[in-house]
Amino acid sequence: MADIKFFGSSDFPVEMHKVRIIQKLNLLPVDERLDSITDAGNNTFLLKNRNVFLDMLTDSGTNAMSDKQLAAMMTADDSYAGSETFYRLEAKIQEVFGTKYFLPAHQGRACENLLSQVLVTRPGMIVPMNYHFTTTKAHISRFGAEVEEIVVDEGLVVKSKNPFKGNLNVDKLRELIKTRKDDIAFVRLEAGTNLIGGQPVSMANVKEVSELCRKEGIIFVLDASLLADNLYFIKTREDAYKNKTIAQIMLEIGELTDIIYFSARKLGFARGGGICVHRQDLMERIRELVPLFEGFLTYGGMSVREMEALTVGLDETLDMDMISQAPQFISHMVDELSAMNIPVVTPAGGLGCHLNAKEILSHIPQERYPAGALAAALYIVSGIRGMERGTLSEQRNPDGTEPLANMELVRLAVPRRVFTLSQIKYAIDRINWLYQNRGLVGGLKFTEEPKILRFFYGRLAPDSDWQERLVKKFKEDFGESL
């Protein structure tokens, strides 16, 4: 956003866009919210959006499009093979990342499927990375490899001042290379990270990882799904880059990696995905799978209209006014909540504001899913839908035991260009009330637990009548207010 100085004592973010199309929202009375979350098995993924006021579940496919993106959609070339739309997108990718080849896919996890199939050549391999994402780990383990998480120690410290908590610990990577080099399928860097609070990686870290991989002949893969926020943080937090343009930073990242893949549901304000590759041999190995799993090479399962929107969206990603809105809103939320002593992940990252459920609900053991309970409670008291990012989001070990997550977070995503500051202020107000009444919140237990990615459609029940008691207190304090 523009560099605006304020006359009054406190700063706040100002949107550098205006709203031209709106969608009406619905805020149900608190009793109906309790009914809705009960119907949804206390899993916010299973709520019907018509019953949600502010949908802060994710920024995936929910970012607002611009007038220019919508206009571009009308120019899409609807042909199965050789679509003009593809060549426009391919040229844009070449321009922003400097990569030679572009393979389209229908979304981020599709890229992960293709990459794991090609690069995990036998069971027993490992994939070192700063931190895993749910779908990434699921695909890598499907082909028999194991994820080795080597984020810097501070990445897992909730309250910190480290501006780049997403960095990969290069010493640990060196150690892994020393002991298990032949087992390394590839090295993956997620920029920025998802499950540890949208924390970014620095360009210095990208460079170090790149140099080491090049020296050792190991393939270096960048997950750029959350790159827009990460670009903003490199420019605003890394001194050496404050005078570089976003285009220069993006291109430099592109040159340091062998493969970049992304979910275009996040990067580029559209929907879809793709894999960008420098090397012809690698591209050819992955290319074989595209028509098999995704679609022909010039659409890869994406709608051509979305591809046109993505081309324009990538251009908008080079514009600091466009990419700074979400991180600045998140930072506003984090600052206000921190001032009220409410435990949140700091420093503010990208993607969303992350509540620290482990501390807020310290009376609930991890086996009773404090982050899931907090997400359900927040919906009841506000109509806001957040996402559990804790033990519920983990998979059981092959022996059936349950790994306890490093962090128990409730992610309140801030989709780009969607919410207004008054909506963010409503969220802060209700989180504050919930925090003051946190003692009323109890735990959850599974009633139905799927084997794979259980957080998506598992169903849970409260372990006491705590939800009824929470509603009662809400009514005592707020009367008939929504």
Ligand code: F0G
């Ligand atoms: N990588 C990262 C870092 C992601 O955040 C996601 C998706 C993916 C890969 C997979 O991409 O959804 O297009 O298949 N994150 C979403 C979220 C689901 O809500 O955070 P996808």
